Amino acid sequence: MPFIPHTPEDLRAMLERIGIPALDGLFDEIPAGLRLHKPPAVPPALGEAEVARLMARRAVPERRTLNFIGAGAYEHHIPAAVWQLATRGEFYSAYTPYQAEASQGTLQVLYEFQTMMASLAGLDVSNAGLYDGASALGEALLMAVRAHRGARRVLMPATVHPAYRRVVRALVKHQGIEVIEVPYCTDCGHTLAEALEPYSKQEVAALVIPQPNFFGVLEPVDDLVNWIHARGGLAVGLVNPVLLGLLKPPGGWGESGADIAVGEGQPLGIPLSGGGPYFGFMTCKAALVRQMPGRIVGATLDKDGRPGYTLTLQAREQHIRRSKATSNICTNQGLMVTAATIHMALLGSVGLRRVAAASCARTQALAEKLTAIPGVSRLFAGPHAHEAVICLPASSSDVLRSLLQRGILGGLDLRVDYPELGHALLVCATETKLTEDLDCYAEQLQAALQDSRVSPC
Amino acid sequence: MLIFELSRPGRGSFHQAPAPVPEPQLPPALLRALPPLLPEVSELDAVRHYTRLSQKNFSIDTQFYPLGSCTMKYNPRACNQLAMLPGFLAAHPAAPEAAIQGLLACLYDLQEILKEVTGMAAVSLTPMAGAQGEFAGVAMIRAYHDSRGDAERTEIIVPDAAHGTNPATAAMCGYATREVSTDREGNVDLAALRSAVGPKTAGLMLTNPSTLGVFEPSIEAIRDIVHGAGGLLYYDGANLNAILGKVRPGDMGFDVIHVNLHKTFSTPHGGGGPGAGPVGVSARLAEFLPVPVVAKEEGGYRWLTELERPRSIGRLSAHGGNVGVLLRAYVYARMLGREGMARVADYATLNANYLMAELARAGFELAFPRRRASHEFIVSLKNLKETTGIGAMDVAKRLLDKGFHAPTTYFPMLVSECLLIEPTETESKETLDAFVAAMREILEEAHTRPELVKNAPHTLPVRRLDDVKAARDLNLTWKPNPG
Known part of the structure; x- marks a missing residue:
């Protein structure tokens, strides 16, 4: 029997010790009318080799593609050691480290992770991880409202990832929190402090500041932090951890720094994997640590005075505080965080900065090649990170379909979420794309445009 | 270092x-x-x-892990290897559906398998953990009442033995929590439940078998009381392993459930995640399921999003949830197959009842000696604590010295000095016997060498850690020596 070690003799001996004649007797407290009398209608069992064949067939895409989509999930090189180490059984099959003495490996990894993330963000403390970037943003806003103790209104620039905005709405809507969307400047592609003025007379708990924003454009973070702090609200940075190797950390924004910084951890060694599992991270100023959701690891001493690590500040959490907890969360996506810690240790600050700089350079080069094609233009002129918006002289969905036939995942269609931009694509090239890949995209785009009916952007 | x-x-x-x-x-x-x-x-x-x-961790791959309510069963290596096939790992979440048909087929099939084994009408795979599944479930209960213009329902009822996530989730969905008591045999007190329900009742959250390790025999009466008051029934799937293929939450009358794939479907716990907490619902709640869900249509598989599901409670993750975890669960479900589902419950329950009987023989006191164990059971060390000063935490730490992970301690809080023990179906009789022998030794030590137990563990990388110091002198990040 797969994964069940009992021999017929074991079964007989065990039933005898329990004092019942057959397995069925174990279920005699379940009302008879509810019991199932036939196996569920699911497919019959497959052996390991059969299921391996099935999965191998399903894992192979119909054609090989070059990926130029980013939009919150980025294709970076992952060192071989990262997942070979993370999938060691001692990490892979361990439980949440409640029994600290039997979990020093995981706990120390988390302590190292917290140190790395706090430093990357330029803030005092980090938790041990959350589900993903979008839900981390939702948790950050709930936290900001708790910490503010007055306003239940938060400002959300329209330059924040559209899916993140949806997740935030789903997570906060039952707690009487108003999420106000702030329009962006359609010329420069970022939020202007002027756009916030209509809210300057209202009490606001927090302003979200994405850096870079969804379009890859760099926001005027110093101005935005200063604006919200002048009005007594908290600044919540939404950042890409790889780009933090290059960009000014949230703790250094404006005169007094962002209060909370969160983001998607996937770029730190986590495969794209169809959208998950990834992990979210959250860092903040020391004064806010008791409002933080999620697991937090602290260093302490054992009975003999030796250093060790343990989960701490658990009085915030659901298993102690129940309905008064900061969140119902009880995971920190531990395995993903373990992989990310190893990834950062292998790359170091120099490696991380190189990945960030190379990705920015690749995207810049891609945008130049694409906009050399007649009719293709670039939106938003200011400073960019590793994404760019290009505008097409033909239907964006038709062009993407045609590019897929040519082996190119050409970017994210912005038509649904930003119809005001016309037929626009969000494109990304990380350090994994070579010059020949960029040339290939440009050639195929040119061909795809020749195929489709050209209309003005 | x-x-x-x-x-x-x-x-x-x-x-x-x-x-x-x-x-x-x-x-x-x-x-x-x-x-x-x-x-x-x-x-x-x-x-x-x-x-x-x-190597400083305990793990399933290295130790027996009888952690109650956590279902620490073997995580098959094939599940990991097949979920990490390069084609799956390279799939971008925003890739066109045409480029990821094989991946979507796996997800669709998993939805269908979960529908069948839980008896629910529709499933969404997106919640990224059990607690997020709970959030989705209670949010759907709220959406259902709101859709009927029924705004008076402000309370979620939970048994006092419930997981802490239940009341925490109710609060996140804007509900007050009302607790109902448990009777001496570990069942929901029906009289207390009857007086708790009313026009304010939005729903009841129930784990069955409960966190006390017993099946709730009055489940049909509970269903009628809650439904009679206009409330909905939420099934916390934490203990689904005990009844897989034996009885279905849908047939018990539950309206909403979540399933912990990292428990029943053997995806790894990973030292604290990632898990996955798919939700299932009865037909009247299907339109509220979180998006995206996978649909099978003539041309192939596709995501259904907010556009096709305007009444959805919305999106819980930027993409489609913990896809890699879902793939592991799918591989596991296919290897179990039709015949294997009920076998999980059979042998998980066999192991629990065997271990319970043997520990009782060894002199341990059972919390519910007249009851059949489900996949887990509770030992109370109240008397041991009174006579020797050795409590549940001491026994737990001493077990670590003997090479066993500790059972769950001090949960549920209803039973003092409790050990909640769940062996799972993947452990052999020899392992269970070795555990009983270790427990016998500890019982003996508690009487003859209590200091040895009280100061345990002795053989791990660290001895008992100072939790009070950790919380008082917060040290959450390493700082370079200024010298």
């Missing part, structure tokens, strides 16, 4: 990073001035460091 203490300037080789390029022309005010505190180590340094750290 921390990885930072291994760091030496100039040691990094950066062969895993791209070659340096001229830095992008960005305004200096937007750039980082000081590098982050990341170590500079060789690849071997890092590999050795993290390998050694892993």
